[in-house]
Amino acid sequence: MACPSASVPSSAAPRRRHPPLTGRPWWPWARRIAIAGFLGFVVVMLVAQARAIEWDQVLSTMRAYPWQVLALAAGFAALSHLIYSTFDLIGRHYTGHTLGAGTVMAITFVSYAFNLNMGTLVGAVGMRARLYARLGLPAPVIARIVGSSMLTNWLGYCLLAGLAFLLWPLAMPDDWHLGRIAQRVLGAALVAVAVLYLLACAFSPRREWTLRGHEIALPSLRVALVQLVLSCANWSVMGAAMHVLLQDKVAYPMALGVLLIGAVAGLLSRVPAGLGVLEAVFVALLAPPLTKTGIIAAVLCYRAMYYWLPLGVAALLYLAMEAGARRLAAQQQGRPAG
Numbered sequence: 001m002a003c004p005s006a007s008v009p010s011s012a013a014p015r016r017r018h019p020p021l022t023g024r025p026w027w028p029w030a031r032r033i034a035i036a037g038f039l040g041f042v043v044v045m046l047v048a049q050a051r052a053i054e055w056d057q058v059l060s061t062m063r064a065y066p067w068q069v070l071a072l073a074a075g076f077a078a079l080s081h082l083i084y085s086t087f088d089l090i091g092r093h094y095t096g097h098t099l100g101a102g103t104v105m106a107i108t109f110v111s112y113a114f115n116l117n118m119g120t121l122v123g124a125v126g127m128r129a130r131l132y133a134r135l136g137l138p139a140p141v142i143a144r145i146v147g148s149s150m151l152t153n154w155l156g157y158c159l160l161a162g163l164a165f166l167l168w169p170l171a172m173p174d175d176w177h178l179g180r181i182a183q184r185v186l187g188a189a190l191v192a193v194a195v196l197y198l199l200a201c202a203f204s205p206r207r208e209w210t211l212r213g214h215e216i217a218l219p220s221l222r223v224a225l226v227q228l229v230l231s232c233a234n235w236s237v238m239g240a241a242m243h244v245l246l247q248d249k250v251a252y253p254m255a256l257g258v259l260l261i262g263a264v265a266g267l268l269s270r271v272p273a274g275l276g277v278l279e280a281v282f283v284a285l286l287a288p289p290l291t292k293t294g295i296i297a298a299v300l301c302y303r304a305m306y307y308w309l310p311l312g313v314a315a316l317l318y319l320a321m322e323a324g325a326r327r328l329a330a331q332q333q334g335r336p337a338g
Helices: 027-051 055-063 067-084 087-095 101-118 121-134 139-167 180-203 221-245 252-269 277-286 292-333
Strands: 208-211 214-217
Touching: 055 292, 067 101, 067 221, 067 292, 087 101, 087 139, 087 221, 101 121, 101 292, 121 139, 121 292, 139 180, 139 221, 139 252, 180 221, 221 252, 221 292, 252 277, 277 292
Parallel strands: none
Antiparallel strands: 208 214
């Protein structure tokens, strides 16, 4: 996978128009029906599981958490959001735009919080596109920043998940058909993806490509290593927050491995915020030895600290950004702000 280009063109390259697939007019509708059917199946399964949970015990378990545990987990959650907020600084480095580092980190934080709770199109793409565009960045530059951030995020995921599967394979449920040998093979493939990316950045003689009018370029090995370190740090801190909330009842590598599996399961399920999916993965892989009540309580505390509280802060920050953008536009047009 390649990174965005290090240079910013003065004007956007024209997009090539591709003829519609007139031979398969049924395909878009079939795809929508399949996705809707899959989502319906997921929702039905999640509702069935939720009805089997004793919620009174879950709430009692959550209220019984020591404040020191909650404070430490919240600190790890805040640190993870801070680390992720630096991802777009990499895109700033090799696109060369001149927005301030604080502004870039604020936009990244807002988009990430909305991405976690409302999906990639709303957060990672929609929020970034709107906020960067209102500050004057052209669409090609925004696309490179978004691509850079997403690549950074999943680069570290590949390395950590690969090492987790290789070194600490989990006891999977029988109906998952993913034994220890299959996990190690998958782990080796994921590690290979990360290593091959670094090797390409270091030794590839060809550095630039054009794909559908967009320039794509490999960064230097130094930039690629920064991407890998930041992403690994972010995922590791997320795992630490979950490990703390499980109150050391499972080893850290296991808590991290289950979280990594849950992250992909939530993404593939297309359920907003992976709601219910992350809980189901933790229950399937950790109960027993942990109780289902304790696991659900831990994951809900994690959601509150990592998903919901940052979303509230991000919403207020987004409103402040919108108000600032309106004031700036009004000043430029010489009229009072609305």
